[in-house]
Amino acid sequence: MHSAQFVICGAGIIGLTIARELLASGADSIIIFDKEEAVGKHASGRNSGVLHAGIYYDPGTLKARMCLEGNRLMQSYCESRQLPLFNSGKVIVTRSEEELDTLDELQQRATQNGGVVEMIDQKRLAEIEPNATTVQRALHSPLTAVVDPKTILQSLQRDLEASGKVQFFFNTPFEQADENKILTTQDAIGYEYFINAAGAYSDTIAKAFGVGKNYRLLPFKGIYHVLKKPAAKKIQGSIYPVPNIRNPFLGIHFTRNVHGDVYVGPTAIPAFGRENYGILKGIDREFFSILLRDIEMLLENEKFRNIAAEEPRKYLFKHFFNDARKLVKYLAPHDLLPSPKVGIRPQLINTKSKELVMDFVVQGRANTLHILNSISPAFTSSMSFARMVVKEHIGL
Structure with missing residues (x-):
């Protein structure tokens, strides 16, 4: 049986940054295991790559x-390792006068969170992002x-392996919990402390330890299109709409990535x-249980009903294009190309209140810790979040 001081389930950004922080706090041995063949095969490796700046969150x-400090730490890490980093900036634009009050609310939230934002007029918007359009003002x-x-x-994987204190076990799915050890399809893994950072499967693993009984994850699919090169040249950085701040989704937006490609999306x-x-x-075999949870949310939660009524239409190009078209002055249907880029957002719901959970959730029991709802801005926040987890929950 393999064993380590700390055993982490999940080789995504949360698992890797927690391992990194554990090493910095004096951990002697760490095992990270994952059912996939490499790091970041799901949400961590499929996201837009945007480092958020603390605007949307209560x-x-x-x-x-965590968001702003995480942004700073991640940028510093990229600079120290000479990894791709694009200081793109972002504009948030309105599509109607009714969204102006929410734009003001976003400015207030950003300021309270310590962020740096500026309310700008249409003239200034045209200087920053010439193809963006807005009603009266933008952020x-x-x-x-x-x-x-x-x-x-x-x-991060290279850094962890270079320490000589971290082992990765890939193609190793979690099967069940036993006393101070994990049973996998490959072998048993003993631990002094277990950390569940399994992303889309974190709720099922938590339940194996008797944790998070009132939580379930519902998956939401994010599909993208990519702009043809002539149209892509008209996008300087990122253009986002004013979102419905009662929901955890930000809406279809434009993002120029570090390689110069401009992606449009994602859906929810x-x-x-x-x-x-x-x-x-x-x-898979969970289809019927997920469908049942969807039906329950449709009946009980108005916000989910609105999402379920609006978002599936965006499978149809016409509706996807119409959403994107509202953010820019010039966009033609032939500018948008299909993209294989697809992500799944594992959104936590509270099964008692039938509400979408808006914040990260961390729950512990005995010598185990469970990271639930690690959704956006989890990638941005990860290095700050890992510090908090190790200091405040593990006590190192």
């Missing part, structure tokens, strides 16, 4: 507390940046599997 929440976030998530994940379509990246691909 002051006092973990997201608000500019100069601290928003873009990175390459996969290069960061691979760099209710999915029928934790890895339902295609139409049918990734639908």
Whole structure:
């Protein structure tokens, strides 16, 4: 049986940054195991790469507390390792006068969270992002940046392995919990302390330890298109809409990545599997239980009903294009090309209140810790979040 002082389930950004922080705090041995063959095969390696700047989140929440510091730490890490980093900035534009009050609310939240934002008029918007359009005014976030998530994940893996204290076990799915050991399809793994950072499967693993009984994850699918090169040249950085701040989704937006490609998306379509990246691909034996949870949320939660009514239409190009078209002055249907880029957002719901959970959730029991709802801005926040976890929950 393999064993280590700390055993982490999940080789995504949360698992890797927690391991990194554990090493910095004096950990002697760490095992990270994952059911996939490499790091970051799901949400961590499939996100847009945007480092957010603390704008959207209720002051006092973990997201608000971690986002800005996480942005700074991640940028510093990229600079120290000479990893791709694009200080793109971001504008948030309005599509109607009714969204102006929410734009003001976003400015207030950003300021309370310690962010740097500027309310700008249409003339200033045209200087920053010439193709963006807005009603009266927009919000500019100069601290928003873009990175390459996969290069960061691979760099973190190299750092951890170079320490001589971290082992990676890939192709090793979790099967069940036993006393101070994990049973996997490969072998048993003993631990002094176990950390569940399994992303889309974190709720099922938590339940194996009797944790998070009132939580379930619902998957939402994010599909993208990519702009043809002539149209892509008209996008300087990132253009976002004013979101519905009662929901955890930011809406279809434009993002220029570190390689110069401009992606449009993602959607937030209710999915029928934790890895339902295609139409049918990734639908498994959980289909009926996920469908049942969707039906329950449709009946009980108005916000979910609105999402379920609006988002699936964006599978149709016409509706996807119409959403994107509202953010810019010039965009033609032929400018948008299909993209294989697809992500799954594992959104936590409270099964008692039938509400979408808006913040990160950390729950512990005995010598185990469970990271639930590690959704955006989890990648941005990860290095700050890892510090908090190790200091406040593990006590190192």
